[in-house]
Amino acid sequence: MTRRPSPQTLAVLSALAADPTRWRYGYELGQQVDLRAGSLYPILMRLCDRGLLEHIWEPDAPPGRPPRHLYRLTPDGLSFTAETTAAVAEPGSRTRRPGRVREAW
């Protein structure tokens, strides 16, 4: 990934990096970072495409309910999050207004 991630992507990465061993559900993650599915899923897809995020199907879904996707950062994703978070925290780094759907792309 060469471009700096959007604030939304950064929020998703930070939420996942807070507890990197824990597998997270998409809907729950979206509620935590205040992103709707329309913004969250493209971010998750892109992170998976770039090898920064891994996903599995929920292994112990109750009978009668389809298994959900579970997500967590890969080692590459963890390093990337650490690097970009540090870069954003640097004085003078450019920040953008969060909450815009377009920026999530």
Next chain:
Amino acid sequence: MNRPGDMPADRADWAARLLALAVLLLPARRREWGQAMRAELVQIEPAPARRRFALSCLRVSLAQPQLLAAAAYHLVTLGAIGAVIAWTDGLTYAPLRAGLIALVTALAALSWLARRPGLLGPVHPGRAARLFRAGGFVLVGAVTLLVVQSLRVASAGLAEKAEVGVPILGTVLVVHTMAFAAVTARRSPASSRALVVGGACGVAAALECLVPIVLRPPVPVSNGWALLTIATSAVAALLIGVNRAGSAGQGLIAALCAAVVTTLLIFAAVSFLFEFAPHWIPDTSPANVAPADRLANNRAGAEDPYFALLALGCLLAAALAVVTTATRRPLPAGRTM
């Protein structure tokens, strides 16, 4: 254990139906994500939250580039058919109008077929193949536009044009479309390098032929210079193709691509000049032809050598289509198409 895609013990409400549509619209490589969205919806209870989630997921599907590209393609195709229907409204000779509409519809159907798995499609994912196909289709579209424009204002020999001209031109354009589709199909043996070499040599040779014509009208009466240019482009592409792509087969494909592109570009440019710039039409009429008839007479005489060029291009395009379909790559293991 439940398996992914075991769908779902969910309510059959508005949100579930909307999400089912959203999943259907996702490209095949993203379908798994659709199943994940559906599994999440099962967990959401309040109806407004379900609706918001489904609508938001639909937005994900609608923003997929593949869907936008498909929508744009269908819009352009239907627009082309609609345009020819409207454009030929003033044609009083019904068989000619029907022939032109059938010609455009056939080309639209062929381009649709070229998006489906089979001999002509889908397009190879590489950038060179996509660009070559798009350029070829645009060129065929431009020639079609010139043919329709030329015939819709014709006032003499309408029956002959409808019974002979349109079927022949239609065949020529269909063969070119098939060649551009076959050589850029996913299973085509053409390498990206062969397509780049063929396309570049074709465009360069056409420019070499056309720039002097544009700078010094009129268009030559003989097509000798154009034929020499086509041969040069084919030989150059053959040599570069063999050298760069590493095999005689790739060199041959590059040479055929170059020759087809050069021929069609020259024909399109010359037809454009004949249609919209009468100053470029050479004066070849005998002295006894009345001034009022001179332009039409000159044009009829000037077009013939370039129609011969188009016929040559059709043969080359047919050869390209045959070579690429006869030697296309085998299917990957486990795939039926």
